[in-house]
Amino acid sequence: MSEHIYVVDDDHDLRESIAEILENNHYQVSSFENAESALQASKLVVPSLVIVDNMMPGMGGMAFIPLLKKEYPNVKIIMITAFSTVDNAVAAMKSGADDYIAKPFKRDELLVAVRRSLEELKFEKQMIGPGMDEALSCLSNQIRRDILLALSQKGDMRFMDITRHLEISDHTKVNFHLKNLKTNNLVSQKRDKFYRLTPQGEKIVDGLALLSNKISH
Amino acid sequence: MSEHIYVVDDDHDLRESIAEILENNHYQVSSFENAESALQASKLVVPSLVIVDNMMPGMGGMAFIPLLKKEYPNVKIIMITAFSTVDNAVAAMKSGADDYIAKPFKRDELLVAVRRSLEELKFEKQMIGPGMDEALSCLSNQIRRDILLALSQKGDMRFMDITRHLEISDHTKVNFHLKNLKTNNLVSQKRDKFYRLTPQGEKIVDGLALLSNKISH
DNA sequence: GCTTTCTGTGAAGTGGAATTCACAAGGCTG
DNA sequence: CAGCCTTGTGAATTCCACTTCACAGAAAGC
Structure with a gap:
């Protein structure tokens, strides 16, 4: 351009x-x-x-x-x-x-x-800051939001823990979104196969809660 | 279901x-x-x-x-x-x-x-509150975010004002997103063709700023 | 009056996101 | 060891958000 x-x-x-x-x-x-x-x-x-x-x-x-x-x-x-x-x-x-x-x-x-x-x-x-774009594009998907929420509430989880918690039958679908979250640095995977929120991911969840409060009343 | x-x-x-x-x-x-x-x-x-x-x-x-x-x-x-x-x-x-x-x-x-x-x-x-879904699906798009931002900064605007302000050549594209924002109740249109943020829309913009701050540092 | 600009609709096309499918390498368990 | 569960990968397909295009009435300017 x-x-x-x-x-x-x-x-x-x-x-x-x-x-x-x-x-x-x-x-x-x-x-x-x-x-x-x-x-x-x-x-x-x-x-x-x-x-x-x-x-x-x-x-x-x-x-x-x-x-x-x-x-x-x-x-x-x-x-x-x-x-x-x-x-x-x-x-x-x-x-x-x-x-x-x-x-x-x-x-x-x-x-x-x-x-x-x-x-x-x-x-x-x-204007809206670096990282904002990726963040919002992640948040635009319900499943990804649910994953973030689950990790925030329950701490570290394994792959199948997440899949079952979300009550999604096809595990590859979860995998897809999880990979997406990893790519965007909101979720990391430790050597022992556990997934957890990155600091960035935690900020997003916090921010989401703020937004949610603001909107709902 | x-x-x-x-x-x-x-x-x-x-x-x-x-x-x-x-x-x-x-x-x-x-x-x-x-x-x-x-x-x-x-x-x-x-x-x-x-x-x-x-x-x-x-x-x-x-x-x-x-x-x-x-x-x-x-x-x-x-x-x-x-x-x-x-x-x-x-x-x-x-x-x-x-x-x-x-x-x-x-x-x-x-x-x-x-x-x-x-x-x-x-x-x-x-979980995440009613209205959150539509809000986030709106925010996932750059053009829609820009429209909200413009309306927030400049107050009421007419259709072509917005289009030119965003420097988008195809006005129908803007129209598309504007309609989307209207449908989701973030933007309203007055009888005199002016577009403006709804109270809901203002909340979203505020929340977006919060999120932005939170993420960027 | 005529022409240009504004504001908009609706259909069709495009591309990327999301889903589904087929398959498979560890790991654990009986 | 045989058989399940776990944790993936990659290709094929479907779906949908977004874009583009063609058109058109209303308003404004000349």
């Missing part, structure tokens, strides 16, 4: 030069010479990152940013400021930019800023 | 008469003339409920119950006691029976006890 980047600048040469640098680094780039057309295009293809010049005829970067952020709060924005002053930088960040680079800038300055912004984006996308 | 009931009694006539009453009420019944064979059979087909006579040659009901409960704690047991005395009743409950009926008993007494026990069973099986 290659990242899509918008470059918005009224200066044709600068715009093309930025686009070329980015394309050489295997980003997918779309260029616009004013904010209005960039906004319109964003309705068709939402970018991951927008690089926008502060000073432009018509809508400037400062006006453009809030409009874009309102529609797509997840889009990262790097502003290009004409002169490197503290005031400029502060104003840029205040209007919602995530980073800025001052003209004139070097190739590497640009790339560093771009990479950092995209990294932040990737990080934020997770 | 018809319930499976074991009838364990050495008295052939009584056994058959109980079995007939239950079968006429659309329960699935297996009869045994002693505790040993019932135990053995339980390894093949685990019953939901066992009706067992206290006084039998060989293993009596009092000895039988702990053995069965140990293997299958979820099985409900109704004991038949010969004489209706407080002592008998207390002893029966102590050994693990869930209910008892005193000989002689009427058809309806039996049925009431059976129905009550099975109701209790159904109740206990839920």
